[in-house]
Amino acid sequence: MKKFFSTLILLSLSLQIFAQDASASLEQSIYASGKIYVVVACAAIILLGLILFLFSIDRRLKKLEKYSDPKN
Amino acid sequence: MSWSSQFLYCYFLTFGAINMNAMFKNWWKILGAVLVMYATVAGFLHSVPKLPILHESIRNLYFHVPMWFSMIILFAVSVFHSIKYLTTNNATHDLKAVESVNVGVVFGILGIVTGAVWAKFTWGQAWSFDVKQNFAAIALLLYFAYLVLRNAIDEEQKRAKISAIYNIFAFPMMVVLLFVLPRLSDSLHPGNGGNPGFNSYDLDSRMRMVFYPACLGWILIGYWIYTLKFRVRALDKYTTL
Numbered sequence: 452m453k454k455f456f457s458t459l460i461l462l463s464l465s466l467q468i469f470a471q472d473a474s475a476s477l478e479q480s481i482y483a484s485g486k487i488y489v490v491v492a493c494a495a496i497i498l499l500g501l502i503l504f505l506f507s508i509d510r511r512l513k514k515l516e517k518y519s520d521p522k523n
Numbered sequence: 524m525s526w527s528s529q530f531l532y533c534y535f536l537t538f539g540a541i542n543m544n545a546m547f548k549n550w551w552k553i554l555g556a557v558l559v560m561y562a563t564v565a566g567f568l569h570s571v572p573k574l575p576i577l578h579e580s581i582r583n584l585y586f587h588v589p590m591w592f593s594m595i596i597l598f599a600v601s602v603f604h605s606i607k608y609l610t611t612n613n614a615t616h617d618l619k620a621v622e623s624v625n626v627g628v629v630f631g632i633l634g635i636v637t638g639a640v641w642a643k644f645t646w647g648q649a650w651s652f653d654v655k656q657n658f659a660a661i662a663l664l665l666y667f668a669y670l671v672l673r674n675a676i677d678e679e680q681k682r683a684k685i686s687a688i689y690n691i692f693a694f695p696m697m698v699v700l701l702f703v704l705p706r707l708s709d710s711l712h713p714g715n716g717g718n719p720g721f722n723s724y725d726l727d728s729r730m731r732m733v734f735y736p737a738c739l740g741w742i743l744i745g746y747w748i749y750t751l752k753f754r755v756r757a758l759d760k761y762t763t764l
Contacts, residue, residue: 491568505748
């Protein structure tokens with residue numbers, strides 16, 4: 452399990468090697484005239500935050516269910 | 524560190540050791556999250572047909588309509604559990620029925636409010652007393668009545684039985700109010716009163732690439748919230764913490 456995720460994290464670290472012209476594509480996208488990508492980024496962050504919040508509630512609930520004793 | 528790797532790092536820090544088993548069991552929650560994220564980003568960026576009046580607001584299709592579909596699925600889940608309650612007399616089904624209505628009502632309110640905002644800028648008024656709007660409001664009131672009815676009865680089994688029967692009758696009423704009656708008279712809403720349905724607006728099916736995933740994603744998220752609410756309620760009722 453740990454191996455899997457360390458591999459995943461290291462893989463993601465290596466992503467920046469392929470991002471040589473990141474600034475060029477950024478200028479084409481996020482700094483483009485309409486700036487709609489800024490709104491998209493904000494909306495995506497809000498949504499992602501809410502979804503991660505749901506996952507954390509789910510985990511906390513699972514823990515509670517595990518440690519609670521059924522009545523009677 | 525690049526932005527993406529930093530994000531992944533934070534993610535694994537927050538969630539610690541992720542249980543692969545739980546991940547496979549909860550695949551539909553992840554699917555819902557991914558679909559909703561995709562639908563939101565693509566909803567802003569994907570190309571849409573250029574139409575008068577609607578213009579870019581046509582993108583509301585990806586946000587406004589999935590709210591209603593999620594509501595209907597949640598109400599259908601509620602009816603299923605109401606029927607289960609009446610056949611088994613198991614109080615758990617009653618809890619499931621009421622919690623799915625609770626979540627469904629939230630989605631319905633979101634649907635009606637987003638509808639009003641959209642109407643303000645395309646129909647000219649937030650609330651023009653269009654048949655679709657009126658009947659949608661009545662359908663929601665029908666379910667508010669369900670929740671009020673529950674609170675009015677103190678005796679637990681009686682409450683469960685009466686509200687289950689009410690719920691089973693409310694569902695077809697809601698379907699008729701939302702999908703049948705508005706079609707019989709003039710309405711500004713697409714798909715009603717001689718207006719063409721929204722599917723006629725995107726003959727090249729561009730919008731379907733986003734619309735269908737949006738619907739499925741929001742339905743899954745709605746169902747997930749319902750399961751969370753039910754589990755809290757069940758913990759509250761059946762266990763000592």
